[in-house]
Amino acid sequence: MPTNSDIAKLLLRLTLGGLMLFHGVHKVIHGIGGVKSMVTNSGLPEFIAYGVYIGEIIAPIFIILGLYARVASLVMGINMLMAIFLAYGFSLSLSKYGGLAIESPLLFLIMSILLFLLGSGKYGVNSK
Template sequence: MKKNTDLGLLLLRITVAGLMLFHGVAKLSHLDGIKGMLSANGLPEFMAYGAYITELIAPILMIIGLRTRLASITFFLGMVTALFLAHSENMFALSKTGGLEIELILLYAFGALVLFFTGSGKYAVSKSNTWD
């Protein structure tokens, strides 16, 4: 069977970014929880709007394959931020089924990191820029 790395990268982009879009759309109506977390950690509340960049804009760019490497590193940094702000107490906690409590965040983060290193592949809107 012939390898199709570009199709694999497309599926990774659609899966990681597409699933994150649900989180971003859910935040369109409220950011109060994120603002509260930021305030509790001594950070300015306006940083909550970064959730829109991480969970809406970056995933859309990743799906269509436009500046995928830039979008995916932004996405990765957003996931790391969410990990430390909202889930730091669960860093090494196990769920009832034996998996890590933070495994979903890790899958999102490292899926995005893979795309940062590989780029979007040939099934993308743009393939010629360094950040694609």
């Protein structure tokens, strides 16, 4: 019989992976020129920008499936740390709507940490 925690883990996986996948598909369609600019402006090598495809396409698919979800969530968490660093510089400034400017990537980071700690649950391919 399914438990509430297994259903919650499934919902977390589907939400985290599904929402991030939209960002990745956008980058596949429109390219990663903006990411490349941010990476090189920070003094990092340009090839690092291509990691966004791993963090926003491959990792979310693994998360949705529950296939090595802990590893995939770690990859996505690192991706979100880089996004926060590159796009916002870890600033705690407010947006024009009153929330933190880093709110979206911060939520993805926290969800990645939660999934890493909880595992994929009963409904994942690996079921851990």
